Amino acid sequence: MSRFLSSRFASLEAYTPGEQPRDQQYIKLNTNESPYPPSQEVIERVNADEVKRLNLYPDPEGKFLKEKLAKLYGVEKENIFLSNGSDDILNFSFMAFCDEKRGAVFPEISYGFYPVYADLYHVPHVKFPLKEDFSINYKDYCNVDKMVVIANPNAPTGMEIGLFEIEEILKSNPNHVVLIDEAYVDFGGTSAVGLVRKYPNLMVSMTYSKSRSMAGARLGFAIASKEIIEDLEKIKFSTNPYNINRLTLVAGEAAVDSDIYYKENAKKIIATRETTVRALKNLGFLVLDSKANFIFAKPPNISGADFYSKLKKKGVLVRHFEKEKIGDFVRITIGTDKQMDVFLQKTSEILKGR
Ligand code: PMP
Numbered sequence: 001m002s003r004f005l006s007s008r009f010a011s012l013e014a015y016t017p018g019e020q021p022r023d024q025q026y027i028k029l030n031t032n033e034s035p036y037p038p039s040q041e042v043i044e045r046v047n048a049d050e051v052k053r054l055n056l057y058p059d060p061e062g063k064f065l066k067e068k069l070a071k072l073y074g075v076e077k078e079n080i081f082l083s084n085g086s087d088d089i090l091n092f093s094f095m096a097f098c099d100e101k102r103g104a105v106f107p108e109i110s111y112g113f114y115p116v117y118a119d120l121y122h123v124p125h126v127k128f129p130l131k132e133d134f135s136i137n138y139k140d141y142c143n144v145d146k147m148v149v150i151a152n153p154n155a156p157t158g159m160e161i162g163l164f165e166i167e168e169i170l171k172s173n174p175n176h177v178v179l180i181d182e183a184y185v186d187f188g189g190t191s192a193v194g195l196v197r198k199y200p201n202l203m204v205s206m207t208y209s210k211s212r213s214m215a216g217a218r219l220g221f222a223i224a225s226k227e228i229i230e231d232l233e234k235i236k237f238s239t240n241p242y243n244i245n246r247l248t249l250v251a252g253e254a255a256v257d258s259d260i261y262y263k264e265n266a267k268k269i270i271a272t273r274e275t276t277v278r279a280l281k282n283l284g285f286l287v288l289d290s291k292a293n294f295i296f297a298k299p300p301n302i303s304g305a306d307f308y309s310k311l312k313k314k315g316v317l318v319r320h321f322e323k324e325k326i327g328d329f330v331r332i333t334i335g336t337d338k339q340m341d342v343f344l345q346k347t348s349e350i351l352k353g354r
Contacts, residue, residue: 318330
């Protein structure tokens with residue numbers, strides 16, 4: 001900490017993103033990116049003409065993109081908030097809907113950024129443990145009188161909770177935002193977007209980083225009541241109105257136009273996931289039931305940390321969390337069939353002590 005940093009942040013522990021090593025080419029199965037490129041339409045529309053217009057600011061409202069997303073999800077443009085990746089939505093939500101008195105709750109094992117944002121804004125927070133089987137006990141989140149944040153499917157487990165449970169949480173916390181983080185919903189999960197009309201306290205956040213192959217472009221969006229969206233816009237226009245650059249807006253619109261391509265990719269990833277799960281179970285792994293583009297698995301007769309480093313030495317990167325209760329597991333992003341074949345090959349070698 002420098003002598004310049006405000007004492008407000010003295011005890012803040014920043015989020016640690018997954019490795020993005022530059023030392024060699026790895027099979028990268030560690031940050032839940034899509035193994036497939038953006039659609040041809042995206043590639044063609046982000047062209048030299050668009051680059052030539054970078055002297056101009058982007059549309060701070062993102063009107064065209066909002067219109068396209070609203071149509072795709074069957075809501076109004078006023079129900080959509082656009083952001084620089086969905087981390088931005090989380091940031092704005094903790095800023096807008098919490099403070100020293102209005103707290104937040106989220107699962108103990110979930111996306112590691114939730115407690116960081118809570119600490120950043122000095123938000124008192126409670127982390128509820130998962131059940132023995134790693135599922136979320138929705139009853140913990142009923143009547144909490146705080147903002148509720150749940151990733152569905154959850155990360156890093158990949159497991160989902162049902163809409164019935166989400167409705168119970170929504171009904172019992174009418175004066176607080178219930179943020180359902182659907183970063184991974186397109187890989188077989190069930191979206192809560194259909195409940196937005198019924199529950200003014202529901203916010204669903206989504207991202208282009210996973211199923212839409214645009215992690216590098218930084219684009220996320222939230223779907224919620226007009227009331228919630230207006231609050232988020234107020235915060236955005238009080239911090240950085242141009243938080244989405246021109247090229248990303250264009251790419252985001254083109255991606256909606258090629259929705260079929262992305263749905264096909266999601267199907268391929270689901271099929272690859274199921275094949276990989278079967279293969280890992282045959283090798284003796286314990287694998288949680290995933291509805292995401294990653295799996296959370298515990299190798300037999302070797303620690304999670306060891307398995308992670310042995311794989312890295314063999315050129316395959318997965319994610320290991322040095323954390324109580326999940327230290328025995330690794331999180332494996334689903335790549336192409338070919339990448340997963342290599343991963344499985346290297347895994348067999350490691351289990352045989354080679
Ligand atoms: N939510 C969850 C559960 C995530 O795993 C991630 C990706 N790390 C995000 C949100 C944020 O993704 P992005 O900012 O790229 O949209």
